Amino acid sequence: MNNRQLKLPPWAKSLSARLLVLTVSFVMLAEVFVFAPSVARFRIDWLKAHLDSGYLAALALEATPDQMIPDDLERELLSNAGIEAVILRREDRKLLLQRDDMPAKVDKDIQLTDFSIPMALMEGLSTLSQTENRVLRVVGMPSMAPDFEIEVLVHEDRLTEAMRNFGWRVFGLSLMISFFTAGLVYFALNRLLVRPMRTLTHDMIRFREDPQDKASLITPGDRDDEIGVARQELAIMQQDLQAMLNQRRRLAALGTAATKISHDLRNALATSMLMTEQLAKSEDNEVRAVVPRLLSSMERAVYISEQTLSFARETPPPRDLATFTLIELIEEIRDQILLQKSETLLDGTMAKADDDEKNCPARIEIDLPDDVTLEADYDMLFRAFSNLMRNPLEAGANLVRITHKIRKETSNGDESDKARSFIDVIIADNGPGLPEKAIKNLFVPFAGSGRQGGTGLGLAIARELISTHNGELRLTATGPDGAVFTVKLPIGS
Secondary structure, eight states, X not given: OOOOOOOOOOGGGSHHHHHHHHHHHHHHHHHHHHHHHHHHHHHHHHHHHHHHHHHHHHHHHHHSTTSOOOHHHXXXXXXXXXXXXXXXXXXSOEEEEEOTTOOSOOOEEEETTSOOHHHHHHHXXXXXXXXXXXXXXXXXXXXXXXXXXXXXXXXXXXXXHHHHHHHHHHXXXXXXXXXXXXXXXXXXXXXXXXXXXXXXXXXXHHHHHOTTOGGGSOOOOSOOXXXXXXXXXXXXXXXXXXXXXXXHHHHHHHHHXXXXXXXXXXXXXXXXXXXXXXXXXXXXXXXXXXXXXXXXXXXXXXXXXXXXXXXXXXXXXXXXXXXXXXXXXXXXXXXXXXXXXXXXXXXXXXXXXXXXXXGSOOEEEEOOOSSOEEEEEHHHHHHHHHHHHHHHHHTTOSEEEEEEEEEEEOGGGOTTSOOXXXXXXXXXXXXXXXXXXXXXXXXXTTTOOOSTTOOSOHHHHHHHHHHHTTOEEEEEEEETTEEEEEEEEEOOO
């Protein structure tokens, strides 16, 4: 068992810290998807605004009688518009307004009429990262005169600077929104989820340190959500586990005491049996008549003691393998059981066939092949089948029928593997069947007894011994007509 001490992690490694970081990160990631369209939209609006300013400057030129204005006024109009030149095309003429020091070439043409979202996003990011001062020719239709096409020349560095200033403002606002949103989400989730989970984890660690301390049990609380249900289920599980540990501790102490008592009792009974055998040689007829019944009771007590001692062993003894036929094993068990059943009367006489059903002699019918051989421990299987055949007769049955079924199986269901033969030994009786309590605790030691005075060890030991031989023991059927057990064993080659 791992006894290392567990403790809650520091805040930096806790769910709270991870929740805060993830919330800020996700909100910032969402803002990134907002930032790119915002910058692209700002670029288009900036270009359209300068296109409109260029149009207004061209109108001032058009208002003059001869379309001539002084150079100072021309420079002032272009400077106010933030452009280097403007060309206004009408149906019959073209108006041109330009600086004296107009750039010699145009580095890039921009058609505002050809607008698409992917192109706008790419152009916006390109302008934002631009380091050269390029000259842009912007062609489009002003919002005030959508019927006319106008061209303006602008320096890109002004646009880049404006976009960067706008980007920083958007970034700052996004950062504020991110931390504010993250704070709200963190506070809500920390209060609703993280803190209750941290409390639950602390309670589980405390319970693990001392499972038998009633003060370490989780208090369910009155929450009705998933965490509330988890606390309730964990509280129930802790109570069940604590009860199980207490029962296990009591059973361990009881098992130690029972082992010692059984050992001493077995020795005392062995001595008593020797003395009883001496009584059988008495000349007193009444004494001799009592001896068989006394010997039978002592043998039963020795048998129970041996069962208890055998189960008390932590590991089963090693198998002493031998080859024998199944029918000789079952017939020997039958003969021994019937011999013991014949010594039930005080005078030592056999019950007669015409007695009432209660006193009818027990019958064990065997329908097994003569050639089925087993490679197993004879004594182990003798004890296992003896329990299975003896229990129904002691529970009220007077007939036990033993049949069989032989089949082949492949390991893991793979047909390519070599098939192995198994025999199902079916043990059926005509008793009253098993009660509900016995069915639920069928193979549980000290709890699976179906009759008054039973130890509940017989089936548990039988199952363990059969499992040692790679076999299976299961209850096939039970009811008012009797019970049916099936023992699956591998057949020796």
